[in-house]
Amino acid sequence: MTVDRGTRPSRRAVSPTRSSGEVRGPGDATADDAARPVPGATVARLAVYLRVLTSLLDQGRGTVSSEELAAAAGVNSAKLRKDLSLIGSSGVRGVGYDVSRLTAEVEATLGLTRPHAVALVGVGNLGHALAGYGGFAQRGFPVAALFDVDPDLVGTTIAGVEVEHVDAIGAVCAARGVTIGVVATPAPAAQPVCDALVAAGVRSILNFAPTVLAVPAGVEVRKVDLAVEMQVLSFHVARRHGTVPAARPSPSTAGAAPREAVTR
Amino acid sequence: MTVDRGTRPSRRAVSPTRSSGEVRGPGDATADDAARPVPGATVARLAVYLRVLTSLLDQGRGTVSSEELAAAAGVNSAKLRKDLSLIGSSGVRGVGYDVSRLTAEVEATLGLTRPHAVALVGVGNLGHALAGYGGFAQRGFPVAALFDVDPDLVGTTIAGVEVEHVDAIGAVCAARGVTIGVVATPAPAAQPVCDALVAAGVRSILNFAPTVLAVPAGVEVRKVDLAVEMQVLSFHVARRHGTVPAARPSPSTAGAAPREAVTR
DNA sequence: TTTTGTGAATCCTTTCACAGCG
DNA sequence: CGCTGTGAAAGGATTCACAAAA
Incomplete structure (x- = not known):
């Protein structure tokens, strides 16, 4: 059961000037830890x-x-x-x-034998939903800090965690031992926020903002991009219908309004 | 151009494994499109x-x-x-x-020359945030329908779209010409919902539920899995403890970021 | 000159297929 | 037998490096 069919394998991109390759460190003879390849x-x-x-x-x-x-x-x-x-x-x-x-x-x-404190930056639409999702803590990723720039949000509490101003990222992350940062800000704010996280010592970042983050070597960035996912699906839709409008039985002018497709 | 490539039998009538490969398409040539592989x-x-x-x-x-x-x-x-x-x-x-x-x-x-009606199933925490996110419509993916099972949600309106019961997926999607389905339900409900979408003619699905969806050949599923993303980052955090902290001016290999997946 | 387009080399993954252990 | 572990083969994807066009 559950034989899957069309899921895609992973992809990569991101990071200027260096594409990742593998995950093992360029270790120098560390006698202690056996070097593992693990693709x-x-x-x-x-x-x-x-x-x-x-x-x-x-x-x-x-x-x-x-x-x-x-x-x-x-x-x-x-x-x-x-x-x-x-x-x-x-x-x-x-x-x-x-x-x-x-x-x-x-x-x-996977390094899941101990918890990894997470800092979530950007408590807007998506960020709020992520913060409210209890799965983080349950799976070993306690949300140790929340940040935003909006004065109306700073000071409020979400899922038991107070929202602080982004200017405090450096101090707070260092103090609470944050190791993973989640960026859920609008695109323009993402890079500055990312820089602040990196400066605070965060080496792993999950980016939800629709922009490519530039980070120094040694920092891992994973991206979740809704627009990309939708557009890839769009490609498949187009492929299967060719360029001809879908000729589905009984279209009868329902909902879909003829708008322009501006993907920005 | 195009064609040739003696090594690829390209036809695998029996093999049920079609995942990933590429997305070749029989183009229709409207203006500049010829049949191309496009990895x-x-x-x-x-x-x-x-x-x-x-x-x-x-x-x-x-x-x-x-x-x-x-x-x-x-x-x-x-x-x-x-x-x-x-x-x-x-x-x-x-x-x-x-x-x-x-x-x-x-x-x-990418097939963005015309809009693709989207149906979003599961208006919970994440689903609600997605529905409220205006980026969809602006980028050519108008949310044509919203579904949920919760009686308290059915009937309400989010971002101008009424939430309907999942039992109506078949009729509504067909009527509104939905071509892309977004699944943001809890894991247990994902497969049934997926089946309903497929039965309604939807051939492209974006899955946010933490489960592997089984779909018939010809249906494209992309997955966004938050748990996977966090765990991959966890792996990297753990990795870093075994290698030398710094003192490494030379880059050589650095992290990359596979795109893809995960949620909830 | 500058910058594209692309064969060829390289690297990473996936798949095959089978030897070998329980 | 059944099922794992894995060398070897097969594909893809990425990078190199250079000839050719503007």
Whole structure:
């Protein structure tokens, strides 16, 4: 069940002058930590596997085969096995993987064994929704700080956290040990906010603003861009209908107004 | 041009695996479109280029070099030129690309020359924020319908659109010519909702629910998964503890940012 | 000269397919 | 047997680097 069909693999872009490549650090002989390769594409999938695994745990399942886990995660089983072998997992041939053990291994690899304080900047429409979403804290990402520039918002409390002025980003993030910053501001404010976060020591940023953020090497930026997603879907719609207007039975002039398509 | 490529059998009648690859399309040639492959990775970047281009248009810029456009989009200039050559663009050597013309070409490729009616299902925390976000309509994606199961929400109006019961998805989407569906429901409701959308003829879906959607071949699903994004960042935070803090002037490899996914 | 367009090399992922362990 | 782990093959995507056009 749940065999997926058209999900896309990851993509990347962003970051001027350096595209990412991998995730391992350019380590210098650190005797302590064995250098692990773990491809970026694999990391993203591990999070998906983890979701399925926790679900299986709740169901009390003891083991899973790569085939089943892969199907539930919407990927090829060979890919899943390779992903798991990369993080040093060990399944049992002829049996499968131990659910609880694998869950622990994936969590450890993703660094989920301890919480990561998050700072959310921009409590507008989307930001407010994100702050109000309880899933953050539950999944190990406590929202330690909220920021905005709007005087009407600064001072208010959302989900138990007070909104502070963006000018306090530096001091507050450093003081509360924020390691992940979420930018949900309008595009023009994103870069300055990003700079402030980086200056405060934040090395991982999730950007919801429709703009490309420039960051120094060593800072990881992931982007969630609604416009891009919609436009990619638009491309597919256009592909399947060609250029001819969709000839669906009974269009009968319903809703869709003929506006101009200005994507900006 | 186009065609040839002896290595690709391109036809996989049996294989159910079609995910990702590319998005080739039987073009219809309306003005400048010939049947072209257009890699999936390229499509996603075109949307980013478009944003920069419209910005340049507003500034009254007449031309841009691949170097400048690439820098603003956060990509390598060679990649940008290759992307543009794939959609059949034509810059002028020694000069650059005509901003308005290129903008039109990119919009045409992405199918943005006409609006795509969108149906948003799930008007909860996130869904409400999305519905309230005016960017949709402005960018050519008018929200033609809103759905939810909550009796308290059904009947209310958000941003000028009435919220209807999910049971009406089939009828309403077909009647209003919805081509893109946005799923912002809790995980358990996502699959049924997805099925309803597909049954209504929707072939492109943006999924914000933290679950893998199973869809028949021909339906494109893109996922925005907040949990995955946060966990990938967590991985990077954890990584940083094993490597040398600083003292590294040389960049060599740095983080990249896979685009894609996640929510809730 | 400047800047595009693009073959060719390189790198990253995915998929195949099978050896081998339980 | 069933199922994992993985070398090897196959694709894609990115980058290089340079010839050609304006």
